[in-house]
Amino acid sequence: MENNDVKVRVEHLTKYFGDLHVLDDVSFDIKKGEFLCVVGPTGCGKTTFLNLLTRIYMPTKGDLYIDGQPADPKKHSISVVFQEPSSMPWLTVEKNLRFGLEIKKIPKDEMDRRVENIIKLLGLEEFRHNYPHQLSVSTAQRIIIGRAFAMQPDLLLMDEPYGQMDIKLRFYLEDEVIRLWKETGTTVVFITHNIEEAVYLAQRVLILTNKPAKIKEEVMIDLPRPRDVTSPEFIAIRNHITEQIKWW
Amino acid sequence: MKKNNEMLSAAEIREKRLGVLYKILPVISVLLLVALWLAASSSGTGFPSPIQVWDRTVQLFVKPVKKLSLIGHVGVSLRRIGLALLFDWTFGIAFGVLIGWFPRAKAFFGPLFNAFRAIPPLAWIPLITLWFGIGEFPKVLIVIFGSLASIVVNVQAGMSNVEKMYLDVGTVFNATPRQRLLKIAFPSALDAIFAGVRTSTSAAWMVVLAAEMLGANAGVGFLISRGMDSLDMPLVLTGMVAIGVVGAILAIVTQFAERMICPWTRRKKSY
Numbered sequence: 001m002e003n004n005d006v007k008v009r010v011e012h013l014t015k016y017f018g019d020l021h022v023l024d025d026v027s028f029d030i031k032k033g034e035f036l037c038v039v040g041p042t043g044c045g046k047t048t049f050l051n052l053l054t055r056i057y058m059p060t061k062g063d064l065y066i067d068g069q070p071a072d073p074k075k076h077s078i079s080v081v082f083q084e085p086s087s088m089p090w091l092t093v094e095k096n097l098r099f100g101l102e103i104k105k106i107p108k109d110e111m112d113r114r115v116e117n118i119i120k121l122l123g124l125e126e127f128r129h130n131y132p133h134q135l136s137v138s139t140a141q142r143i144i145i146g147r148a149f150a151m152q153p154d155l156l157l158m159d160e161p162y163g164q165m166d167i168k169l170r171f172y173l174e175d176e177v178i179r180l181w182k183e184t185g186t187t188v189v190f191i192t193h194n195i196e197e198a199v200y201l202a203q204r205v206l207i208l209t210n211k212p213a214k215i216k217e218e219v220m221i222d223l224p225r226p227r228d229v230t231s232p233e234f235i236a237i238r239n240h241i242t243e244q245i246k247w248w
Numbered sequence: 249m250k251k252n253n254e255m256l257s258a259a260e261i262r263e264k265r266l267g268v269l270y271k272i273l274p275v276i277s278v279l280l281l282v283a284l285w286l287a288a289s290s291s292g293t294g295f296p297s298p299i300q301v302w303d304r305t306v307q308l309f310v311k312p313v314k315k316l317s318l319i320g321h322v323g324v325s326l327r328r329i330g331l332a333l334l335f336d337w338t339f340g341i342a343f344g345v346l347i348g349w350f351p352r353a354k355a356f357f358g359p360l361f362n363a364f365r366a367i368p369p370l371a372w373i374p375l376i377t378l379w380f381g382i383g384e385f386p387k388v389l390i391v392i393f394g395s396l397a398s399i400v401v402n403v404q405a406g407m408s409n410v411e412k413m414y415l416d417v418g419t420v421f422n423a424t425p426r427q428r429l430l431k432i433a434f435p436s437a438l439d440a441i442f443a444g445v446r447t448s449t450s451a452a453w454m455v456v457l458a459a460e461m462l463g464a465n466a467g468v469g470f471l472i473s474r475g476m477d478s479l480d481m482p483l484v485l486t487g488m489v490a491i492g493v494v495g496a497i498l499a500i501v502t503q504f505a506e507r508m509i510c511p512w513t514r515r516k517k518s519y
Contacts, residue, residue: 054420073422080420086413089512090435103421103431131512151421 007032007187008071008155012062015048022048024212025062030155030189035181037198038191040208041245046191047083049213050159053189054080066154077104079148081158087132087143094119094128096143100151118146121180138169142176149180158190162197174200178225195245199238200227207244217244296482301489304482313474314465318486322494324466328384328459329452332391336399336448341441344403349433354404361400369394369455373462387459394455399444406440407433439513442506449502453495468494 008030015023022045030036040046051057053064055073064071071078079100087096097118101111119125122142132140141161148156158177162170174197181188192198198205205219219241223233256264282298289297296304308318316324347354347361372393380386410433418428460469468487475483506513 056416056419073420078420080417082413082416084413086417088414088417088432088435090438090510091512099417099431100421103418103423103427133512 005032006030007034007067009065009068010053010062011065013049013052013059013064014061015045015052015057016060021212023052023059024214026208026213026215027062028206028215028218030187033185033187035178035188035190035201035203037202037205038189038208039193039195039198039205039241039245040213041210042193044208044210045213046193046208047159049208050080050157050189050191053155053157054078076155077151077153079151079153079156081141081144081148081156081161083160083163085132085137085140085144087140087147089132092129092131093124093135093143096132097147097150100147104151114150114152118150121183122146122176138165138173141165142173145173145177145180149184149186152184153186156186156188158188160192160194161190162192162194170197175226177201195238195241196229199234199241200229205241207241294481296485300482301485304480305486305489308483308486313471313483316466318471318490321466321468321471322490325453325456325460325468326494328388328467329391329395329449329456331388332395332452332456333449335392336396336452337445340396340399340444340448341403344400344441344444345407345429345434345437347400348404348407348437349429354408361397365397365401367393370458370462373459382463387456387464390459391452391455394458395448395452398451399441399448402444402447403437403441406437406444409440410436438510439506442502442510442513446499446502446506449498450495453491453498457491 006029010029011027013023013026015021026049038046038049048057052059053071055071055078066076066078069075088099091099094115097115098111101114106114119128122145124139124142124146127135127139132143135143145158145161148158162173165173177188177190178201180186190198190201199221202221205221207216207219208214209216219237221237223231223237227234285298289295289300305318312320343357347357369390372390376386376389380389414432414436415428418432423431456467457469457472460467461473464470468490471490472484472487475481475487
């Protein structure tokens with residue numbers, strides 16, 4: 001019975017680039033609507049892992065199943081928020097939000113409804129007709145996040161989306177992602193090297209080992225939200241994960 | 249005491265002064281040129297003074313050369329480059345996209361195109377005259393030969409250097425090859441394409457004058473060769489000044505068009 005709400009199943013995912021063994025036999029499930037964080041030491045193959053999930057790379061061995069079927073970009077919808085700002089500089093904020101929907105040929109009224117909803121949720125009304133270069137880095141990154149959520153994807157992958165931002169913006173945008181996630185019920189995989197961020201966001205954290213990456217441990221986090229980064233429980237979990245990453 | 253005597257740091261004062269300086273410098277350079285011109289023409293070598301050139305220009309309106317005033321001759325030249333640029337901006341852009349986006353097309357056409365663009369447009373004159381005589385079409389063709397390469401090269405560069413990030417976004421959204429080309433690669437190359445539009449315009453303007461000097465009975469280039477043949481130096485200088493002014497206007501117009509069509513390339517200035 002438990003299997004019913006598995007959205008994504010990753011089985012024996014392995015990747016070599018020539019002789020370089022990057023990912024070694026990684027298997028896990030993601031439940032429908034779950035918020036999963038993946039942490040690991042720098043350069044452990046987190047981004048490769050993500051590119052396998054998006055099908056930018058194909059795995060050497062193993063596979064990825066969505067709703068029990070091999071993941072196929074034609075059938076399933078996977079959205080990605082890349083580390084670098086990836087909004088299209090030639091499109092206004094609103095048109096950037098529409099970009100993916102237009103590619104997928106979503107009907108016009110449905111597209112309008114979703115885009116308006118995202119603009120409202122992110123409070124982007126005043127920037128609607130601006131171009132990305134006119135906005136701050138954090139606002140530009142919010143467009144990307146909005147673009148990804150507007151797709152209502154089966155799986156939303158986020159690759160250190162807040163890597164370049166300062167602490168204050170980070171907290172603000174982390175809360176925003178949590179809000180969007182709750183509103184839309186999207187399944188999210190969030191990759192980060194920031195342990196505090198992982199503990200703040202995730203329902204479950206996967207810890208990867210150094211290259212070739214394997215899953216070292218799974219940590220369930222059921223602290224109430226909004227989470228208090230100074231509470232003893234929070235700090236205990238954070239320290240535990242830090243230890244795990246330090247002592248491979 | 250002045251009320252607007254606000255507190256300014258040394259750097260701010262410097263910046264303010266520089267702002268004024270940048271406005272004055274172009275005026276000074278033009279004045280210097282005129283002064284130099286006056287000095288050169290007063291030495292009695294037959295070099296016409298600015299006043300003579302001005303009089304000659306005015307006279308050109310009163311007593312046209314070959315039934316055309318200065319404006320008329322400029323118009324003839326502009327019509328020739330207009331026709332050539334129409335071809336450049338349709339066929340040239342299409343060809344640039346073809347060899348920039350499809351590696352197979354580049355492998356096939358690349359060597360021929362590189363050889364073609366190494367040949368100066370004026371080298372074509374004998375062949376073109378042999379084939380098409382000396383009418384209007386051969387002149388336009390020479391202009392095309394002289395300006396096509398610059399737009400093709402720019403478009404090709406823009407299309408083959410599309411940022412991988414944008415294409416990855418397309419991959420993630422499962423864009424079709426057609427969508428990748430029309431919705432990602434082409435718009436991302438628009439600023440390179442516009443650079444091509446600008447350089448092809450100025451190249452066309454240069455080549456049309458050369459083509460006209462070699463045998464035409466209208467156009468700014470013709471005015472210059474007519475001036476040379478009849479030892480009418482003020483007419484030559486009138487032509488040269490007209491070339492400079494029109495060239496500058498063309499540059500401003502294409503720059504303005506770029507800002508209208510690609511507002512996102514106006515980085516930094518929007519703050």
